[in-house]
Structures are given as C-alpha cells and as structure tokens.
Amino acid sequence: MNELERLQHQPQHERQQANASALIHNGSGEYLLHLRDEIPGIWEPGSWSLLGGGCEPGDRSLEETIRRELWEEAGLDIPELVPFAVEQARGSDGTTVPIQIFAGQWAGDPAALNLTEGVMLHWFRPEVMPRLRMAPSTRELVHRHAELLRTGHDGSTRSATDTDADTAASRPPHPHTPSAPATSGKTVLNGIGVHLYLENARGEILLGLRHPNSLYAGGRWHFLAGHCEQESAVACLVREAHEEAGLLIDPGAVEYVHAVHMLDAPGTQPLMQMVFRARRWTGTPEILEPDKCVSWSWWRPEALPEPLVPYARAAIDGVRAGHLYTEMGWT
Incomplete structure (x- = not known):
C-alpha cells in the first residue's frame, strides 16, 4: 500500500491529522501561490505556499478536504484535481505532517477571488521562486510538476500513448464544426x-x-x-x-x-x-x-x-x- 492509499484508508480519527494542498497551474507555465499571514505560531508564517489545510470530521476523503479548503479560503472550485504526490512537511516544532498534493488547472485572475485567509494570491513562474520566501519542499514540488508538464507526463492517467496522441492531433477536425488550431502538439488535460x-x-x-x-x-x-x-x-x-x-x-x-x-x-x-x-x-x-x-x-x-x-x-x-x-x- 503506497502513502496515498495509507492516508485514504486511515480511520477517520487518524485521517483528521492529514493535510491536503493544491498545486494549481494555469496552463501557461505559472503556478498559484498563497502569501500567508505573518503571525507567529502558524504554519510557515509570512511564506508563499500552496492553498490547503487539514482534514475535518465531515471530510470523507482527502479530495473533499482540498475542495472544501479551496472553496473556504478563496471561493475556488477546480473542475479536476488529480493526486500528484505526498509531501512530508516539518513544522517549526519538529512535527512532521503528511500532505497529499493534488494538481489542477485554473486560469483565472487571483485578484478577483474572495480570499478569506492570508495576504494575497499570485501567479509565479518556477524560475522566480528561488527569490521567494517559501519552503524548499514546495519549490521542489513545483519544479517537478513543471518538468513533468514539459515532457507531457504530469502524473495523470493518459488515455493514449504519445504516438496515439500525435496521430490524433494530425487528424482533420470534426466535419460539421470547426475546431481551434492544435497547440503545437502539447498534451492538454x-x-x-x-x-x-x-x-x-x-x-x-x-x-x-x-x-x-x-x-x-x-x-x-x-x-x-x-x-x-x-x-x-x-x-x-x-x-x-x-x-x-x-x-x-x-x-x-x-x-x-x-x-x-x-x-x-x-x-x-x-x-x-x-x-x-x-x-x-x-x-x-x-x-x-x-x-x-x-x-x-x-x-x-x-x-x-x-x-x-x-x-x-x-x-x-x-x-x-x-x-x-x-x-x-x-x-
């Protein structure tokens, strides 16, 4: 049983200790980061991080946890969230907390969201993140996901091989309705x-x-x-x-x-x-x-x-x- 399966099958009272976060990208190489409040005692104060939070008693799965957190913190409803990785985050007190990372795509304006926690949300490209105050593990997650996107293997289940996808991209559009031009052969979920x-x-x-x-x-x-x-x-x-x-x-x-x-x-x-x-x-x-x-x-x-x-x-x-x-x- 892998780490994700172990977390999902934990008894409810134990799973409440698990967290979930969202690695949100806009399809243009940028990732959504959350600037946390500068309040002593909270997790990663004053740092740029991913949106997310802890499992609550009513959550039936970690996906429900992250969907609830996204809605409560920013009014965000991401159509598709795919399990990407499990991060072992360590707090200032030495406590280690497993965080299930879900990846999803959204291309809206962060300034238009109703942010209820933290200071702000902003899009960043991975190459500028070394200049930001953020956990090295979060920066590594973003870079890993960006590299997988670049190579067309972002961890999600694909319905065809790369060859099949290339063949499909070369087919003519639907005979009755015009289609948008191909995106240079890039796989889009x-x-x-x-x-x-x-x-x-x-x-x-x-x-x-x-x-x-x-x-x-x-x-x-x-x-x-x-x-x-x-x-x-x-x-x-x-x-x-x-x-x-x-x-x-x-x-x-x-x-x-x-x-x-x-x-x-x-x-x-x-x-x-x-x-x-x-x-x-x-x-x-x-x-x-x-x-x-x-x-x-x-x-x-x-x-x-x-x-x-x-x-x-x-x-x-x-x-x-x-x-x-x-x-x-x-x-």
Missing part, C-alpha cells in the same frame, strides 16, 4: 463532467436552479451534474444523483446520449461534458445540497427556463435531434 438527462412520464426534463452565489453558473438552470472522481462516468452519475437529489438510478438503465466538448475561453481547461439518460429511477428530487441547487423542476423541452446554461441547452437540442456530439467555444 481535459476535464470530464457527467450530466443527468432525466425525463418524466410527460416528457418533461429535470433541471435545477443553481444557487446565486455558486462559483459556476450562479442563478442559472442546469442539469444535475458532477465531475468524475476515481470512478466510472456511470458510477459518478449514480453517486451525484443520490447525493444531490436523493434519486436512486439503476446503472443498467443508463445510456449515453450526448457530449459537448467545450472551451469556455482561450487558455482555460477544455471540458468534455458527457450527458447520460436514465430510463429507470426511484425517488422524488430533493434539495440535498442547498449551497449548489435551490430548486428542482420539470420542464417541457420546447419551453425551457431562462437563464439556462448554454451547453445544457445545446445538449438538450442535440439529444432531441438524435445527435451525439457538439463542440462549443473552439472557434
């Missing part, structure tokens, strides 16, 4: 989103109204959706339906119906938004995550609500037309 297309007996589609303060699509109608963790897309769909709305989905009655491959803006992480229809389910939609969704409603496909997330509308139109694929944002 794509986030995977999973969405539930659910129809009732009257042919109405289930949509949720997202909380107005939600980081993504606040105040808009959207599918029941989530991001894949260490699981299959169908398993993610079943889990999210139960966690968000109390619905029990029969995995054997789930079918793939559409995908929207999208790019929100140049330089951001591309996303493959997969949509699945469930033919059988039990339960009535409930508000189980009020911080994300404030209402569930059924809508006729010809009278969808506004404002509706654009790619959700595109997916519904595609499903109704019998199309399996749409591209958005690539031109």
